[in-house]
Each structure stands twice: as C-alpha cells, then as structure tokens.
Amino acid sequence: xxxxxxxxxxxxxxxxxxxxxxxxxxxxxxxxxxxxxxxxxxxxxxxxxxxxxxxxxxxxxxxxxxxxxxxxxxxxxxxxxxxxxxxxxxxxxxxxxxxxxxxxxxxxxxxxxxxxxxxxxxxxxxxxxxxxxxxxxxxxxxxxxxxxxxxxxxxxxxxxxxxxxxxxxxxxxxxxxxxxxxxxxxxxxxxxxxxxxxxxxxxxxxxxxxxxxxxxxxxxxxxxxxxxxxxxxxxxxxx
Amino acid sequence: xxxxxxxxxxxxxxxxxxxxxxxxxxxxxxxxxxxxxxxxxxxxxxxxxxxxxxxxxxxxxxxxxxxxxxxxxxxxxxxxxxxxxxxxxxxxxxxxxxxxxxxxxxxxxxxxxxxxxxxxxxxxxxxxxxxxxxxxxxxxxxxxxxxxxxxxxxxxxxxxxxxxxxxxxxxxxxxxxxxxxxxxxxxxxxxxxxxxxxxxxxxxxxxxxxxxxxxxxxxxxxxxxxxxxxxxxxxxxxxxxxxxxxxxxxxxxxxxxxxxxxxxxxxxxxxxxxxxxxxxxxxxxxxxxxxxxxxxxxxxxxxxxxxxxx
Numbered sequence: 001x002x003x004x005x006x007x008x009x010x011x012x013x014x015x016x017x018x019x020x021x022x023x024x025x026x027x028x029x030x031x032x033x034x035x036x037x038x039x040x041x042x043x044x045x046x047x048x049x050x051x052x053x054x055x056x057x058x059x060x061x062x063x064x065x066x067x068x069x070x071x072x073x074x075x076x077x078x079x080x081x082x083x084x085x086x087x088x089x090x091x092x093x094x095x096x097x098x099x100x101x102x103x104x105x106x107x108x109x110x111x112x113x114x115x116x117x118x119x120x121x122x123x124x125x126x127x128x129x130x131x132x133x134x135x136x137x138x139x140x141x142x143x144x145x146x147x148x149x150x151x152x153x154x155x156x157x158x159x160x161x162x163x164x165x166x167x168x169x170x171x172x173x174x175x176x177x178x179x180x181x182x183x184x185x186x187x188x189x190x191x192x193x194x195x196x197x198x199x200x201x202x203x204x205x206x207x208x209x210x211x212x213x214x215x216x217x218x219x220x221x222x223x224x225x226x227x228x229x230x231x232x233x234x235x236x237x238x239x
Numbered sequence: 240x241x242x243x244x245x246x247x248x249x250x251x252x253x254x255x256x257x258x259x260x261x262x263x264x265x266x267x268x269x270x271x272x273x274x275x276x277x278x279x280x281x282x283x284x285x286x287x288x289x290x291x292x293x294x295x296x297x298x299x300x301x302x303x304x305x306x307x308x309x310x311x312x313x314x315x316x317x318x319x320x321x322x323x324x325x326x327x328x329x330x331x332x333x334x335x336x337x338x339x340x341x342x343x344x345x346x347x348x349x350x351x352x353x354x355x356x357x358x359x360x361x362x363x364x365x366x367x368x369x370x371x372x373x374x375x376x377x378x379x380x381x382x383x384x385x386x387x388x389x390x391x392x393x394x395x396x397x398x399x400x401x402x403x404x405x406x407x408x409x410x411x412x413x414x415x416x417x418x419x420x421x422x423x424x425x426x427x428x429x430x431x432x433x434x435x436x437x438x439x440x441x442x443x444x445x446x447x448x449x450x451x452x453x454x455x456x457x458x459x460x461x462x463x464x465x466x467x468x469x470x471x472x473x474x475x476x477x478x479x480x481x482x483x484x485x486x487x488x489x490x491x492x493x494x495x496x497x498x499x500x501x502x503x504x505x506x507x508x509x510x511x512x513x514x515x516x517x518x519x520x521x522x523x524x525x526x527x528x529x530x531x532x533x534x535x536x537x538x539x540x541x542x543x544x545x546x547x548x549x
Contacts, residue, residue, distance in 0.1 A: 019448065022448075022451070022452055022455060026455060026459060029459065029463065033463055033466075033467065036467075037467065037470055040470075040471075040474070041470055041471075041474050046473075047470050047473070050466060050469060050470065051466050051470070054462065054465075054466050054469075055459075055462050055463055055466050058462070059458055059459060059462040060459065063451070063454065063455050063458070063459065066451060067451045070447060071447070071448075074447055075445065075447065075448075078445075078447070156297075157297075157301065157349075158447070159447040159450045159451055160301055160345070160348075160349050160450055163345060163348065163450070163451075163454050164345060167341050167344075167345065167454070167458060168308075168341060168342070168345070171341065172341050
C-alpha cells in the first residue's frame, strides 16, 4: 500500500523551492507571536488557549492542510504529468494512500510541531494546554489532508474550495450557526483535545464518540473515493 | 532530413516569364488605435475576466457565488429594517466590509492569480509587450481592473443598503453621509487588497499556489493581529488609555488597517476589541501606511515586470 518512489516524488513536489518557504513561514510566525505574547503578557493559561485555538488550530492547520493536501496531487493533474505516474504498474489506491501519508506527515510537521513549541513557550504546558492542542492539530492534520487530497483529485479549483470550507464554513458559519459546528473537522479535533486536557480551557461542541467516528469516517471515505476518482481520471485542458 | 527534390521542369530561361505575382496584399493604412486603446482593452478584458465573463461556465461559478454571498446579507438587513420599521440600519456602511472580510479575501485570493499567474504560466506576457503597451500600462491595467472588480464587489452591497434605507424612509442626509463614507472606505480597501494580491500572485506562475499564498497573507495576518489585540485588550483592562498597543498592533494586517483608518477619519465604530479605534494622531499613521502600501505594491509590480523571462 505504500510506494517509496511515489512518496519521494511527492515530498520533493511539496517541499521543493517556494512551497517550502510558505510552509515554513507560517509556523515561524506562530512561534514568533508566541514569544512576543509571552514577553509582553507573561504566562497565562487563557491567553495560551486563545492563541492556540484561534490562530494555530482555526487558521494555521487548515491552511497548511490545504497547501499540503491539494499540493500533493493537484499540480500533477494540472500540468498533466500525472499520466506518467498513472501509466506505471502501481495501483491507483496505492498512489493515493502514499500521497495521503506524505500529506499527513507534512501537515503534522508544519502545524502540530509548531503548535507544541508555541504552547510550551506560552505557558509551559500548564493545564496540559500545549499537549491538548498538539493532539488536536495531529488529529485534524489527518482529516484535513485526506479531505483536501480528495478535493485535489475532484476539482481543478481545489485550493479555492478547500479554503472556502476551511475559512467560510468552519470560521464564518461555525461562529454564526451552531449546527455547522457539528460538521467541522476543527470541532471534532477539539473534542479529542478536550479529553486530553480534561479542564475547562479546551471545549468542543461535539461529543468524543461522535467526533472520533466522524473523523475516522471522513478520512477513510475521502481516501477511498479519491482512489476511485484516480481510477477514472479524465485529463482536461486548461479551462 | 533534407529529401532530395527531384529536379522537375527545367528552369525557364526567358527572363520575361519569371515574375513575382502580386496577389493583392496591401499594407494597413487605417487608423491605428494605439497604446491607450490597447491598455483600455486589457483593462476591460481583465475586469470581465475577474467575474468570469467571456470565460467558461466553471470559472464564472466562484466569483458570482462570492458576489451573491456579499449582497445577500445586505438584502436581508434591508428587509429586516423595512419590516420592523427600524430607525437605523442594523450595520453601518463602513462596518459591512469588515464583517465580510473573509469573503473579500477569498475573492482577491481567487481572482488575483487568475489575472496575472496565467499570463506568466502560458508565457503570454511577452506577447502583450510585443504590442504597443509598455510595462507600466500592463501593470496599471491589471491593477485598475482588479481594484475595480473589488470595488464592484464591496460597493454593491452598500448600494443595496443605501437604496433599502431610502425606501424604508430613513433620514436622507444621515444615510447619504454614511453611504459616502462607506464608499471612500471600500475604495481604499479595493486598492489596498488589489495591490497586495497582485504583488503576491505575480511572483508565481502556479495559480493554486498563488491562491494559497494570498489567502495565507490575508487571513494569517488578520488572525494574528486580532488575537494579539484581544490579548492586549485583556491585559490593559484595568488601565486608562490602554488602547495604544491595540492601535499599533492593528497596523500589521490589511483588514485592521482599513478598520483603523475609517474609525479615525470616516466616523466608523471600530471592530477592534474594546471598540476603541486609533486616535487622530495614530490615524494619520494608518493613512500613511495604507497609501504607502498601495504605492509600494504598484512600485513592486513595475519592478516585477521590468523583466519577464523574455
């Protein structure tokens, strides 16, 4: 199910040249802000929770997920070089699975790791906040990577649709319509984090069981369907 | 792979039988429409392209959808104001764009790369410059087109609010003043967002990457700034005049820049935490920052297109 050559190519496509710059700049910004806040305001649990929840989990993880998830397959389909990969005797689901593993790994490294570092800088893991948000970021990385990888195979405008989901659905509708929060990767991962932190600092609108089931379901279904899409991929010209 | 052509008919000897046929090509001697016409055409095509007009159905979906999403809340607010016979609109004209900033950012992110990245990717920029237009014309046309598209996107809901307010027989002078202030604010917002979006998009020929980069700059800076402002607000609750830090932090993201500017000079209530916008002195810095950023993005674009991988 895992093909090292495909993985190596995907890593190079994801981290090559300028892509690595933007992927690296966002976590760096988070850590810099964490240092600045710690220096100005001192260690405070509420502040740490606000910053990690509002900036790291709500904005940074989805954006890194979009870049890594769609970037793992989108450009190849876009410029048509995916036919050279598809013409090799490698199963299409294997290609998708390998690319998913790579996308998950990249998202985790560039979002969960800085979340952990920023959490430790902010309040030294007081009330388990740093660990809780890191776990949330790890869990969210898996679901986002699978979801956006699927989008990359379905649509040529995958980045836009991914961002519409992450920013408009989760952030805008999520804050206005309570029901929208039930269908949000962010809330599902927060449910897991709530369990880890065990305090009042991290809360979610979704129960733990529902969240885990939905997370697993979305990941598996998205990966399976992406494999199916790749089996019958039609290459279209630009617009 | 030169193939020997069999020597066919012998070359005619008589000089009077060889002649160059005049098959009626004529040089063009009609009016030349010139540089400004080419620039105007580029402008209007880019502006139409920003809403997917003259392009495939698929590329119409997103800009039109975002346009509808921008206008629908305004229509709902007007309907509520008319139905409840309210004395005032539920939202200020100046505040509307700040509330909808996510939609505006998405529009910039999707349309700025559409406007310039595809020219780079398909290497059509050298073709443009083989026409009479110059670097500055290309930059001006693209900049003006995206800014106009953004202005249409942000001013249309204000127009809906204004017409609705007049229909609901709200105070005419009051509403007109608010509407005018709102228009000034969205004009600046359009120029600022278009400049930032184009500068980022013009660096990459990949559309998807351009979208992600623009949205990252727009939302991450806004997210970071509003989080820091919330923290600064929580820290300075007990102190008097603690809005200083909040105002200075606001300089670091496009949305809060516009917000600060309009609350200092255009009579808007600030969306900053605590509802305290920058004072007039700090407001001047905001104006300088906004105008400086617009000028800087224009300058950067000019520099970017000095050499286009010809």
